[in-house]
Amino acid sequence: MNSLHLSGTSPVHRLSPEAKVVAVLLFTVVVVLTPREEFAAFAGYAVLLAVVAAVARVPAGWLLKRTTIELPFVLLAVLLPFFGHGARVDWLGLSLSVEGLYGAWNIFAKGTLGVLASLLLAATTTARDLIHGLDRLRCPTVITQIMTFMLRYVDVLIDDARRMRIARLSRGYDPRFLWQVKAFAVGVGALFLRSYERGERVYLAMLSRGYAGRLPSPAAGPAAAREWAFSSALPVAAAGIAVAAAVLA
Amino acid sequence: MDDVQAMHIANGIINGPVSAIFMVIAVAGLAVCVWRAKIDLDDRLAPMAGLVAAFIFAVQMLNFGVLPGVSGHLLGGTLAVILVGPWVGALCVATVLIVQCLIFSDGGLTALGLNITNMALIGAAAAYVLVALLLRVLPRTTAGLGATALIASVIGVVLASMGFVAEYALGGTTELSLGGIAATLAGVHTLIGIGEGLIAATTVVTVAKVRPDLVYALRAFRKPTYAKAGSAA
Numbered sequence: 512m513n514s515l516h517l518s519g520t521s522p523v524h525r526l527s528p529e530a531k532v533v534a535v536l537l538f539t540v541v542v543v544l545t546p547r548e549e550f551a552a553f554a555g556y557a558v559l560l561a562v563v564a565a566v567a568r569v570p571a572g573w574l575l576k577r578t579t580i581e582l583p584f585v586l587l588a589v590l591l592p593f594f595g596h597g598a599r600v601d602w603l604g605l606s607l608s609v610e611g612l613y614g615a616w617n618i619f620a621k622g623t624l625g626v627l628a629s630l631l632l633a634a635t636t637t638a639r640d641l642i643h644g645l646d647r648l649r650c651p652t653v654i655t656q657i658m659t660f661m662l663r664y665v666d667v668l669i670d671d672a673r674r675m676r677i678a679r680l681s682r683g684y685d686p687r688f689l690w691q692v693k694a695f696a697v698g699v700g701a702l703f704l705r706s707y708e709r710g711e712r713v714y715l716a717m718l719s720r721g722y723a724g725r726l727p728s729p730a731a732g733p734a735a736a737r738e739w740a741f742s743s744a745l746p747v748a749a750a751g752i753a754v755a756a757a758v759l760a
Numbered sequence: 761m762d763d764v765q766a767m768h769i770a771n772g773i774i775n776g777p778v779s780a781i782f783m784v785i786a787v788a789g790l791a792v793c794v795w796r797a798k799i800d801l802d803d804r805l806a807p808m809a810g811l812v813a814a815f816i817f818a819v820q821m822l823n824f825g826v827l828p829g830v831s832g833h834l835l836g837g838t839l840a841v842i843l844v845g846p847w848v849g850a851l852c853v854a855t856v857l858i859v860q861c862l863i864f865s866d867g868g869l870t871a872l873g874l875n876i877t878n879m880a881l882i883g884a885a886a887a888y889v890l891v892a893l894l895l896r897v898l899p900r901t902t903a904g905l906g907a908t909a910l911i912a913s914v915i916g917v918v919l920a921s922m923g924f925v926a927e928y929a930l931g932g933t934t935e936l937s938l939g940g941i942a943a944t945l946a947g948v949h950t951l952i953g954i955g956e957g958l959i960a961a962t963t964v965v966t967v968a969k970v971r972p973d974l975v976y977a978l979r980a981f982r983k984p985t986y987a988k989a990g991s992a993a
Binding site: 532535536539540543544618622625628629632633638641651653654656657658659660661662663664665667668669672697699700701703704706707710711713714718 | 773775776779790791794797798801803804806807808809810811813814815817818848851852854855856858859861862869870959962963964965966967970971974
């Protein structure tokens with residue numbers, strides 16, 4: 512599974528996951544609530560994220576490559592200036608809608624900042640730590656339980672799919688392009704059952720070793736006040752920028 | 761997969777207040793699901809729920825082209841409802857969305873309420889109603905179950921995409937015509953729904969043939985003694 516985690520030992524990596532989740536959530540809320548005309552504020556948010564990335568030692572290229580996940584929404588944004596209503600401006604011989612340009616900027620800026628913030632969270636936090644963080648944030652056990660099994664079973668599924676593919680290939684199967692779909696469709700039910708039975712054995716093994724719906728917590732306890740203070744720097748600074756921009760405007 | 765085409769709503773598409781309202785709706789809906797799921801979740805369903813979530817997660821990574829330039833992935837609501845029931849099923853889909861948002865940065869954090877409302881709550885609710893109806897009407901065979909999965913998938917997926925249209929009508933930040941969006945989304949999601957339905961149907965039919973005890977939707981038709989025999993095995 513190609514998780515987005517980048518292992519490291521930076522101060523951001525060592526922060527408690529629950530503090531990071533809350534910080535990113537608050538930061539995103541501030542970004543979404545900022546009026547779209549406050550261009551300086553968005554530049555300020557970008558600088559804040561750059562500082563976090565530098566402290567966390569996450570390379571800029573790594574981040575930028577992965578922001579492509581929001582491409583479909585950027586495509587939607589690109590269309591807006593052409594099809595928007597209202598006043599129009601001429602630019603390079605194209606007639607663009609002012610409202611559409613603002614709309615496009617709004618989607619692009621808020622979408623990109625949000626993706627970058629989540630990428631930084633994902634890069635500095637392992638999936639297991641995130642589940643512990645959600646558990647400490649009082650997320651219902653049913654959800655963390657499903658999440659734990661899900662992340663555990665994704666590897667089981669992928670490995671089983673790989674074994675089945677190798678088995679097909681070694682029996683003279685020669686998949687090309689679209690015809691692979693047929694084998695996938697025929698095999699998908701079998702894949703599910705095989706993975707379930709493997710997963711069931713894992714689950715029963717866990718139960719017989721004392722699993723009661725919650726994985727043992729790592730050595731580190733819940734986030735200390737110092738960690739909450741450190742991680743709150745991001746949303747507090749963002750809120751400061753938003754208020755400053757509103758006052759100056 | 762670097763060329764992933766996200767189909768989840770990103771931050772900033774829907775304005776703040778509407779996002780907040782749907783976050784409240786999503787949390788309330790999930791709270792009901794958590795409450796009801798605790799009754800359902802036994803030793804057999806717990807690993808099944810995890811596997812269903814992992815399965816949905818894995819097939820959501822497989823993006824298939826529906827139209828030139830547009831790719832879609834599966835939502836998985838119907839599959840989850842048939843295999844683990846509506847409450848746990850909605851939680852499975854919601855869990856996938858939360859993980860994709862937090863660990864894979866797919867879908868905005870403030871749009872999580874919107875995405876959960878559309879794909880987990882609307883998707884699972886529509887699938888549940890359809891499955892409950894169709895299983896009464898169609899023959900109680902594996903073919904009937906497969907047809908149920910296919911039909912419920914197509915309709916459930918289109919209804920979930922209409923959830924976005926409703927949210928966009930309430931709090932869209934841009935001025936695209938609603939009719940155009942609704943028509944485009946309905947068209948794209950009908951195609952996605954057919955792909956999803958075929959995968960859901962083949963999976964459910966295989967499971968129903970080999971391990972009918974694992975299919976939640978078939979529990980209503982099971983004799984009580986069978987359940988005892990199954991748990992003893």
